Amino acid sequence: MADFDLVVIGSGPAGEWGAVQAALAGKRVAVVEREPVLGGTAANTGTLPSKTLRETALHLSGFRARGLYSVETTLRHEATVSDFLFRERRVKDIERERIARNLQRHQVEIIQGTGALVDANTVVVRRQDSPERRLTGGTILVATGSSPYRPQLYPFEDPRIHDSDEVLELERLPRSLVVVGAGVIGCEYACMFAAMGIPVTLVEAREELLPFLDDEFSALLGQRMEALGIQLRFGQVVEQVDAPRDADTPIRMMLSSGAVLETDQVLVASGRTANTAGLGLEALGVKVGPRGQVEVGPTYQTALPHIYAVGDVIGFPALASTSMDQARIAVEHAFDLGGVRTMAPVLPYGIYTIPEVSMAGETEEALRKLNVPYVAGRAAFATNPRGQILGDTHGLLKLLFHRESLKLLGVHVMGPQASELVHVGLTALLTGSTARLFVETCFNYPTLSEAYKAATFDALDQLSGCP
Numbered sequence: 001m002a003d004f005d006l007v008v009i010g011s012g013p014a015g016e017w018g019a020v021q022a023a024l025a026g027k028r029v030a031v032v033e034r035e036p037v038l039g040g041t042a043a044n045t046g047t048l049p050s051k052t053l054r055e056t057a058l059h060l061s062g063f064r065a066r067g068l069y070s071v072e073t074t075l076r077h078e079a080t081v082s083d084f085l086f087r088e089r090r091v092k093d094i095e096r097e098r099i100a101r102n103l104q105r106h107q108v109e110i111i112q113g114t115g116a117l118v119d120a121n122t123v124v125v126r127r128q129d130s131p132e133r134r135l136t137g138g139t140i141l142v143a144t145g146s147s148p149y150r151p152q153l154y155p156f157e158d159p160r161i162h163d164s165d166e167v168l169e170l171e172r173l174p175r176s177l178v179v180v181g182a183g184v185i186g187c188e189y190a191c192m193f194a195a196m197g198i199p200v201t202l203v204e205a206r207e208e209l210l211p212f213l214d215d216e217f218s219a220l221l222g223q224r225m226e227a228l229g230i231q232l233r234f235g236q237v238v239e240q241v242d243a244p245r246d247a248d249t250p251i252r253m254m255l256s257s258g259a260v261l262e263t264d265q266v267l268v269a270s271g272r273t274a275n276t277a278g279l280g281l282e283a284l285g286v287k288v289g290p291r292g293q294v295e296v297g298p299t300y301q302t303a304l305p306h307i308y309a310v311g312d313v314i315g316f317p318a319l320a321s322t323s324m325d326q327a328r329i330a331v332e333h334a335f336d337l338g339g340v341r342t343m344a345p346v347l348p349y350g351i352y353t354i355p356e357v358s359m360a361g362e363t364e365e366a367l368r369k370l371n372v373p374y375v376a377g378r379a380a381f382a383t384n385p386r387g388q389i390l391g392d393t394h395g396l397l398k399l400l401f402h403r404e405s406l407k408l409l410g411v412h413v414m415g416p417q418a419s420e421l422v423h424v425g426l427t428a429l430l431t432g433s434t435a436r437l438f439v440e441t442c443f444n445y446p447t448l449s450e451a452y453k454a455a456t457f458d459a460l461d462q463l464s465g466c467p
């Protein structure tokens with residue numbers, strides 16, 4: 001008999017949820033984690049740290065007061081790097097403790113060390129200063145996550161050139177910053193630093209901002225980012241980087257357009273690489289892609305059916321939210337636990353830029369491509385009483401309804417709490433609801449959620465020909 005029913009490699013959101021799910025079903029579970037702390041990218045270097053820094057940036061800069069009072073700088077003061085990082089460290093510690101307690105409560109054995117598969121059922125765990133340990137598992141869950149991709153062009157040994165992990169170890173706040181890559185990470189960090197009053201330039205190879213967003217929201221976000229002081233450089237790549245040793249001499253970056261940027265510090269956010277190096281998967285016949293991503297089927301099985309892979313290690317969509325659910329599905333499949341063994345048909349996206357943007361369902365462009373007749377109802381936060389109270393004059397909720405059935409097809413939100421607000425629309429999408437739902441729902445007043453009703457009436461007005 002194997003030592004464990006399930007051996008999980010990695011303790012990020014995917015590993016934690018997979019382990020607990022199996023333990024709840026009475027399975028004997030071990031989690032192997034190479035870092036001395038639990039929680040992976042979500043707790044330690046990605047999701048929670050970046051969202052905490054965003055809150056800190058908004059508070060320390062007095063940003064939230066800007067729409068309320070005419071004097072922009074009332075609350076603003078010179079923040080030090082320790083001011084900036086203080087809460088990030090608190091939140092991280094609390095989350096690590098929560099995960100440890102959650103695993104212990106469910107009798108999951110936590111084993112510290114780097115795991116690798118030496119045969120189809122054996123994980124060897126290596127740790128400095130300790131003898132190696134071999135664990136056998138009936139089922140293996142690979143949940144090893146991803147790490148920042150580091151293009152060779154950049155001398156990362158220079159303390160002024162960071163990837164998204166290192167940016168959490170800043171020695172001092174940048175005097176100016178170039179962010180390379182306007183993916184979600186690049187956009188979120190560019191906004192945070194810009195809100196702190198730091199001059200930021202964002203360089204992106206593509207011609208548009210976050211192309212998966214509805215075009216209207218991509219354009220609006222770009223405008224808000226420019227209003228924050230961010231210089232957007234689309235359709236350009238960095239071709240050369242000259243980083244002098246003297247920290248007072250600016251770093252020079254030559255762009256494909258011929259432009260030269262001078263900057264104090266650089267953040268490279270140009271994608272992620274799956275953590276599969278050294279895991280031993282390929283030797284067992286499990287395929288991995290160009291950035292290390294493990295190939296899996298719909299229930300997250302690899303080429304070896306008892307070896308599952310979930311989370312960032314399999315690539316897109318590579319979110320904490322989806323990673324947890326993939327782990328649930330894999331474990332339910334592996335141990336035949338029942339439950340719905342597919343991802344929800346509609347997934348939400350929350351982007352913690354300044355302002356926040358969130359969406360679920362279809363964009364206008366996708367509906368046009370599919371020839372689906374639709375009507376778009378809009379509600380501006382500037383005309384919503386709670387929006388006025390909050391001082392938000394740029395927020396927007398857009399609902400896309402089928403023109404005939406009035407079924408909700410898409411929801412797009414920009415503004416405060418957008419990633420919370422989207423859940424009203426997400427639930428409506430998942431339940432196949434129509435405009436009637438928002439007409440008949442009595443929302444709290446004054447709230448931003450009430451914008452659902454206003455956007456619905458905007459759509460109904462258009463259909464009735466009301467000016």
Ligand SMILES: Cc1cc2nc3c(=O)[nH]c(=O)nc-3n(C[C@H](O)[C@H](O)[C@H](O)COP(=O)(O)OP(=O)(O)OC[C@H]3O[C@@H](n4cnc5c(N)ncnc54)[C@H](O)[C@@H]3O)c2cc1C
Pocket residue numbers: 009010011012013014015032033034035038039040041042043045046047048050051113114115116143144145146164185275279310311312313318319320321322323350352
């Ligand atoms: C800056 C940033 C911001 C983000 N913001 C969001 C957000 O707002 N919302 C969202 O949903 N997602 C966000 N993400 C993405 C999210 O963090 C990831 O999708 C999520 O952490 C993936 O979970 P995971 O469990 O697959 O991997 P990870 O969280 O990366 O965990 C993998 C774990 O496996 C361990 N490991 C790796 N190899 C081995 C080995 N050989 N042996 C033992 N242990 C090993 C690692 O040390 C790590 O602890 C963000 C990511 C970044 C970088």
Ligand SMILES: NC(=O)c1ccc[n+]([C@@H]2O[C@H](COP(=O)([O-])OP(=O)(O)OC[C@H]3O[C@@H](n4cnc5c(N)ncnc54)[C@H](O)[C@@H]3O)[C@@H](O)[C@H]2O)c1
Pocket residue numbers: 180181182183184185186188203204205206236237238269270271272317318319349350351352
């Ligand atoms: N709020 C969230 O949900 C959230 C937040 C942060 C990160 N994440 C996840 O983390 C993952 C990684 O994010 P990311 O932003 O690093 O990667 P990404 O692949 O999403 O974006 C990288 C961007 O860099 C650009 N790029 C690449 N090389 C370049 C170069 N040489 N010059 C200029 N531009 C270049 C690409 O065109 C792309 O737009 C994503 O899967 C994302 O879903 C999610």
